[in-house]
Amino acid sequence: MQTLPDWLNPEPWLNRTFSASEVRQALGAESPDETTLAALLSPAAADFLEPMAARAQALTRRHFGRTVQLYIPLYLSSWCSGGCAYCGFAADRQTDRHALALAAVEKEIDAIKAMGFEEILLLTGERCAQADLDYLRECVHLAAQKIHNVAIEVFPMAEAEYRSLAETGGTGVTLYQETYHQETYDRMHRWGPKKDFFQRLDAPTRALAGGFRFAGLGALLGLADPRYDMLALYRHVRHLQKTFWRAGLTVSFPRIRHEAGGFIPPHPVDEKMLSQIIFAFRICLPDVPLVLSTREGAAFRDGMAGLGINKMSIASKTTVGGYSDKGSEEGQFDISDDRGLDEFCAMLRGKKLEPVFKNWDGVYRLTA
Amino acid sequence: MFLTVNDENYEHHGDGTVAALLTELGATPEHTALTVNGELVFSKDWKVFKFNGGDTVEVLTFVGGG
Amino acid sequence: MKDEQTSLKLGGHEFKSRLILGTGKFSDIETMVRAIEASGTELVTVALRRFNRDKPSDDLCAPLAKLKNVKLMPNTSGAMNSKEAVRAAQLGRELSGSPFVKVEIHPNPHHLMPDAIETYLAAKELAADGFIVLPYIPADPVLAKKLEDVGCAAVMPLGAAIGSGGGLSTADMIQLIIRDSNIPVIVDAGLRAPSEAARAMEMGCAAVLVNSAIAAAKNPVAMARAFALGVETGYAARQAGLMPKSAVAVATSPLTSFLK
Numbered sequence A: 001m002q003t004l005p006d007w008l009n010p011e012p013w014l015n016r017t018f019s020a021s022e023v024r025q026a027l028g029a030e031s032p033d034e035t036t037l038a039a040l041l042s043p044a045a046a047d048f049l050e051p052m053a054a055r056a057q058a059l060t061r062r063h064f065g066r067t068v069q070l071y072i073p074l075y076l077s078s079w080c081s082g083g084c085a086y087c088g089f090a091a092d093r094q095t096d097r098h099a100l101a102l103a104a105v106e107k108e109i110d111a112i113k114a115m116g117f118e119e120i121l122l123l124t125g126e127r128c129a130q131a132d133l134d135y136l137r138e139c140v141h142l143a144a145q146k147i148h149n150v151a152i153e154v155f156p157m158a159e160a161e162y163r164s165l166a167e168t169g170g171t172g173v174t175l176y177q178e179t180y181h182q183e184t185y186d187r188m189h190r191w192g193p194k195k196d197f198f199q200r201l202d203a204p205t206r207a208l209a210g211g212f213r214f215a216g217l218g219a220l221l222g223l224a225d226p227r228y229d230m231l232a233l234y235r236h237v238r239h240l241q242k243t244f245w246r247a248g249l250t251v252s253f254p255r256i257r258h259e260a261g262g263f264i265p266p267h268p269v270d271e272k273m274l275s276q277i278i279f280a281f282r283i284c285l286p287d288v289p290l291v292l293s294t295r296e297g298a299a300f301r302d303g304m305a306g307l308g309i310n311k312m313s314i315a316s317k318t319t320v321g322g323y324s325d326k327g328s329e330e331g332q333f334d335i336s337d338d339r340g341l342d343e344f345c346a347m348l349r350g351k352k353l354e355p356v357f358k359n360w361d362g363v364y365r366l367t368a
Numbered sequence B: 001m002f003l004t005v006n007d008e009n010y011e012h013h014g015d016g017t018v019a020a021l022l023t024e025l026g027a028t029p030e031h032t033a034l035t036v037n038g039e040l041v042f043s044k045d046w047k048v049f050k051f052n053g054g055d056t057v058e059v060l061t062f063v064g065g066g
Numbered sequence C: 001m002k003d004e005q006t007s008l009k010l011g012g013h014e015f016k017s018r019l020i021l022g023t024g025k026f027s028d029i030e031t032m033v034r035a036i037e038a039s040g041t042e043l044v045t046v047a048l049r050r051f052n053r054d055k056p057s058d059d060l061c062a063p064l065a066k067l068k069n070v071k072l073m074p075n076t077s078g079a080m081n082s083k084e085a086v087r088a089a090q091l092g093r094e095l096s097g098s099p100f101v102k103v104e105i106h107p108n109p110h111h112l113m114p115d116a117i118e119t120y121l122a123a124k125e126l127a128a129d130g131f132i133v134l135p136y137i138p139a140d141p142v143l144a145k146k147l148e149d150v151g152c153a154a155v156m157p158l159g160a161a162i163g164s165g166g167g168l169s170t171a172d173m174i175q176l177i178i179r180d181s182n183i184p185v186i187v188d189a190g191l192r193a194p195s196e197a198a199r200a201m202e203m204g205c206a207a208v209l210v211n212s213a214i215a216a217a218k219n220p221v222a223m224a225r226a227f228a229l230g231v232e233t234g235y236a237a238r239q240a241g242l243m244p245k246s247a248v249a250v251a252t253s254p255l256t257s258f259l260k
């Protein structure tokens, strides 16, 4: 197995115990680094959730004000050639498969636009005949006509392919490494192109080199030791920050709960641990948007809004074609927060947080 | 031959080589750089280089600076 | 990761000392030479000027050539734009045989603030021409990354205006530059006291460049030594890892009561 590159390897910061006073020091770090993060992720820091929350809230307010950025996912296709052990769309799962015809994509985008969204995340599974690059390019093009920020969460591709999507109007690429722990990665990804760890690891680099402006990173919490994954994730972000200094980076914290397919996560992460992770990331990456999706329940999301988290999806359907029809089949994962947009915005405003739909204007895009 | 050296009119009495001019000025060749009519004349070319009457010559050296 | 290397690396050259000295504004050459020796520096800046027939003793080349461990870094001061700076750099290289150049373009003779645009253009051209380029710049994190992209060996943001003794008035911006830089960050200009040099090093600067604070001190030679100690202290403190300030705030009402 190829070893992790130096800039990514989290090993030097693992297997270190931290005392309460070291956690307290990490809380006040002026230039946070890996040691700061390791301290804040340590078991000792679990007793400091309240001060960590206070610090995370203060930093979030300082950098983002009292705002929460909103986006909505659109599942284009549930076809997938992949074999991810934890996913309801894996090729060996029995599920009704669909790919939206372009006319239906347009209908969905209109429905989303009518709701007021200006940032959309288009999703597919692994590359397959039903949803290939040409199809994706058409979809990005349709979305970019109407929506300012068009991000994709799809299969990794070559730099030239990313460039063709960026030129069509794509602005962001979300691509989670799932886990940075290679041995776990290999076990979870049973076949197909996704088996290639490094090909996936490099994809955000190729996307940014290909002209995308934003890259979203993350690891699927539950697959491997969360401290290993979160330290590697942090190092991945820092590496990209230094290399692509023009790029906007975001970090998400998807947590495996009860997926369709009945996968049981080997390293379950509970709410307390998840909040500790999010606070730690806010303290160590004060100016990077941190994202929380509707995988999480309403109470947790309400609590975390503004407390480290400053970007959220809402009104999501993880089924294909969920916005203009009332789909009822199984999605990629279960939605835990199924509130509508209005209800959610009312909640945010109740917490004195302003929902923001657009923070980048497509008018700056020279190629569309 | 008449030259302009460091912005001043200057009458050169030698044979028009760099060595002759620098000796006349009292400058140490290894501590000197030269431009003629705005162009850098590299020290490796000094042996073959000859001034023409009317040339504008800058004779430069290092001084203290931050 | 913490910086573990102990020598300063600039374009493939290694320096044990992290103090770079400017050679201007000294009362006489002898004091300058002794200050250089006392500072332990291995890299000094020099400026290009017209040869003065009436004062051939101004010539710095001879005394500097005697300092065996000291490399020269010609600057481009006096240049008003990138074209002039490129030519000054070429003259400097011709004269010194040194690949180092401090790109310095400050068109306004009063405040001497660097021209970011011309500096960028000159740095780009000189880096492509094989120079080891160290540009003197405003403390601007975006400019710093752009200069890294075109191949500069380091960036040298100002701590305060040249000769002002204003200290590290740009500390926040310098911190941002250091955070995302893959090349050494060297504070140039503005420092007055060795404690400020120490602070710059504690922040993560790779070196500091000092001129006025030493040349204009009551005792320049002793001050050169004091700056060497300040730089060493700050660097050692950085390696040792400062204790963070405590930032444990207590919220009036609990923020995490929603957690299950």
Ligand code: SF4
Binding pocket: A080, A081, A082, A083, A084, A087, A088, A089, A090, A091, A124, A125, A126, A194
């Ligand atoms: S995670 Fe993605 S690639 Fe893997 S099976 Fe699910 S849809 Fe396919």
